[in-house]
Amino acid sequence: MTAQRRVAITGAGTVNALAEGVPGTLAALAEGRVGIGPLEFVDVERLSIRIGGQVRGWSAEDRFSRAQIALFDRATQFAMTASAEAVAQSGLTLSDAEALRAGVIMGSAGGGYTTIDDAYRTVYPLGRNRVHPFTIPRLMHNAAAAHMAMAQGIKGPSFTVSTACASSNHAMGLAFQLIRSGAADVMLTGGAEATLCFGGIKAWEALRVLSPDGCRPFCATRNGLVQGEGAAVLVFEDWERARRRGADILAEVAGFAMTSDAADIVVPEADGAVRAMQGAMAQAGLAPGDVGYINAHGTGTAINDRTEAHAIRTQFGATLPLVSSTKSMHGHLLGATGALEALACILALRDGIIAPTAGHRVTDADCPVDCVPNESRRARVDAALSNAFAFGGMNACLAFKRA
């Protein structure tokens, strides 16, 4: 084949601090509801940062068998629940032959972080000499993708990518490329993360970039990021296949680009961000005036938001799209965040609702974008970008179009 194929999103699922499920999450995003609150886990009292976007009331026992729980880290549990929702919504069925041309690509920054945390607690402070025999298959980064493939009988390309906070954008971008190029027809893709445990927060605390009181991207009073947890999974499908079977197409994945700053391990550079946006727009055939919304990386750190705002000004000049960071509501899901934020892009494209940047108090002259403060807005959006700019200077930008 010669022509590049189009890629449809035909299903979505999520578990995050705002809600379990896409409808509840989109409603929360539209309302500007904040899901960040006090953290609850063992040893939280030994932390100086005690807030996060935590999934509340999660009962693994109510969802999974004893044998599954022995193998499913919290992140895998979120992934499996999100994956089941996405597949059910898409109405996806795969014949034996089709399963060979379907795959799974997930993003994860931390893998089975709580499994590691629990195992270390067991052998160090508790002084025991044994950990659970499935510690390794639980903690490995590709566990969620593997269990998703097993659950759906998916036998094509399946793996996990780990690029810190850009992981799930890289994952979705690669899934898009596989379908676009004709190497696969259907991909489950997204990210899962569960690092809200003592060790997970303690390590971030040491970097002194976490906010003690809330995530306020692009606000002059912002004072750091707030971690979240959860998963989001999307069904990507060859456009013609989706159309033929009458699937409900949520949006089109139209472009993807990845760049590297090659500069600093934690400090972002505007140039890499600009090149990522440029590349995604070029592949999607979008001019600056075509893009109505950007879901920003918008972590709420002083330097990210300043750098990103300047990168957006550089790329868009006078035709600035609306820009919001939904991390202000669900927190920063690290390797899963881009997948969850793709849902905010779908909300903009499909429903014409721009999710706000919550928690906004004071305009920052150093962040010259319209960040849709505190209240969602109605707008007809034909194309949207989703940015992810990770530690390591690794950038991944996706371009979506209204179906």
Next chain:
Amino acid sequence: MGASSDTDQRVIAILAAQALHDPAGLTRRTSIESLGIDSMGLAEILFAIEEEFDIAVPFNANTPEAGAIDLSTVGTVCDAVRRLLDGHPA
């Protein structure tokens, strides 16, 4: 002020080690920036100080100016550590 000069010496040793600099060349007026210490280096210094003195140093890299601690020169860092050791806010 034997105790405080001992504190100063320990703080200076930490700063000098981070800057790959001879401690003898550091004075109270030496600026942290002039030592080539960036924000990552500062995070390492605060970690070393907290470990050395068993104290918690309040500092958020996002809001350095709003923090209660002045990390601009060798002298201000020493003073802040001494105040924290005395149980006062930095």
